[in-house]
Amino acid sequence: MRAALATVAVAALGAAALWWGTDQGGALTSEAARRLDIAATPRRLPDVTLHDQTGAEMALSEYRGAPLVLEFVYATCPDICLTLGTAFEQLDATLPADARLVSISFDPNDDTERLGWFADRHRAAPPRWRVAYVADARGRDALLDRAGVVVIPDGLGGFVHNAGLYLVDADGRLTAVFDPEDTEGLRARLIGNAR
Template identity: 45%
Template sequence: MSTIVRGIVSTALVVACGTAAFWWGTDGFSAYTAEAARRADILRAPRPVPTVELEDQDGRRFRLDDYRGRLLAVEFIYTRCMTVCRSLGVAFRQIRDAVPPESLGRDFALLSISFDPERDDPASLKAYGRNFGADGEHWRLARVRDAAELTALLDAFGVVVIPDRFGGFEHNAAIHLVGRDGRLVEISDLDQPLAFAGKVREKL
């Protein structure tokens, strides 16, 4: 075998091995990032979410279990956030407006959960929700009082929250759909609210 042929064969083997490793590492090329892998995993195997206790903008206590039997859109925010959380609020308002009004509350609800419970008291949550038209019934704002439960909830949804140097947080952002059985079934980009609403309408 000539040197040129051996070089071609060696290169082909390296490319084949690299392609196979990439295929395996990206779940058949379907996941190019950790976020994409997380979303693909949820679609393949919906994940139970913890039945944590929350307190809403009116000081009412409730549990995530209370939404069983309905579809639930969930976002994670903190009220002092002036960037991505504002975009989430706008996206949630668009979703709310795009689903059949008669399904709101009965078959579908929206829930914004703060991961800054120390500062996001009911009054702050109410003021934040008012900016986006949250009615406190079909779309509630809430915080988790128990730090251990908050950690478990963020982990279940795959939300990463890192304090920054200015008293705020760096965090990933998405719109999550919890099914009627209380399982996380889908994660969508915040810049595609109408596509998310279309998926909700299909499931109603």
């Protein structure tokens, strides 16, 4: 009897821990947990100075007032950033005219010239679509940290990172993260937010 009661108690505690630890079974990975958390409590992003592909400077906060979509890339990326670039091309073609796109590099070695490669490949042009780096390392780290972007070296001189499309509302709050393939979902949400 004691054994049965104690076993049931442990089972209940364990089940509760697993239930809590997966957000009611919805988030087995940190990526899923991050997206749930951002959707539930939108995050204000730190203000940083962006240097775009034309050499111009601009503060992230200057984008307030209109919807903004961010993605995080690096100029010499061979795979996932191409998918992200293509996703932005689609958004460029389909989003309302006031919406803005910024591809932000997390590679400290990226400069105006290297960002130009990425911009040219995807025909990105300001003011609609800026490809930018953040010169201030602390600001860059704070931005990545706040957005939940995890970047690790791939051992071949490049990086592996959790890819996504980041929707920032007109108040400058990060409200949702979408898969790179889910441009349609992002567009629907952006238009829904604006209404």
